[in-house]
Amino acid sequence: MSYRIAPSILAADFARLGDEIKNVIAAGCDWIHFDVMDNHYVPNLTFGPMICSALKPHAKTAAGVAVPIDVHLMVQPVDALAGAFVEAGADLISFHPDAVSHVHRSIQAIQGQGCKVGLVFNPAQPLDVLDWVIEDLDLILVMSVNPGFGGQGFIDSALRKIEEVRRRITASGKDIRLEVDGGIKVDNIRRVADAGADTFVAGSAIFGKPDYRSVVSAMRAALTS
Ligand code: DX5
Ligand code: ZN
Numbered sequence: 001m002s003y004r005i006a007p008s009i010l011a012a013d014f015a016r017l018g019d020e021i022k023n024v025i026a027a028g029c030d031w032i033h034f035d036v037m038d039n040h041y042v043p044n045l046t047f048g049p050m051i052c053s054a055l056k057p058h059a060k061t062a063a064g065v066a067v068p069i070d071v072h073l074m075v076q077p078v079d080a081l082a083g084a085f086v087e088a089g090a091d092l093i094s095f096h097p098d099a100v101s102h103v104h105r106s107i108q109a110i111q112g113q114g115c116k117v118g119l120v121f122n123p124a125q126p127l128d129v130l131d132w133v134i135e136d137l138d139l140i141l142v143m144s145v146n147p148g149f150g151g152q153g154f155i156d157s158a159l160r161k162i163e164e165v166r167r168r169i170t171a172s173g174k175d176i177r178l179e180v181d182g183g184i185k186v187d188n189i190r191r192v193a194d195a196g197a198d199t200f201v202a203g204s205a206i207f208g209k210p211d212y213r214s215v216v217s218a219m220r221a222a223l224t225s
Contacts, residue, residue, distance in 0.1 A: 145182030166196025
């Protein structure tokens, strides 16, 4: 299994975002998770496409290899803003199916602009929509907290949902990433991987510590032990 660790810059120092991204990439992370909140779909407000395009040149390793920007839209409406994030250099855009009127259309619109696409499921959101669109997806993101804030506790029912999503991915025969977001720490990441996740968002666990490398390494060690 090739695991990915995706630090959420929601927990970074906003006065030094470019450096924070460089540092977390130097620490060995795989993706940059970019949490977009609109004070409407969720009760918080973060950053938009202009910040994404400003950060894009920083999202690369010291050797110059691009590090994917994983945009998580917690906004309503979705379609126009998703297009702006494609323009801003997003590599993957995920949205919540309950935030749009026409899930299939929104998926097609993002893919039609040459970007990878994911669907995000809140803790109490059923997975039924996957019956009809799973073959179109690049990623499925299971929320293990309610969206809107970093630093919340992991909701255990997410483990059952991850198991169910893994079953559906396997049955689809498609190459789809299974990402989990919220409350991921060194001491629970292995449990989440055992349930079937392969991609892990971590905000406060990484940016809340002075030494990013030691956290990312401890997460990888937990995943491979
Ligand atoms: C919550 C965000 C998460 C958040 C995770 O709405 O989607 O990505 O940053 O933060 P931690 O890892 O602190 O729970
Ligand atoms: Zn997120």
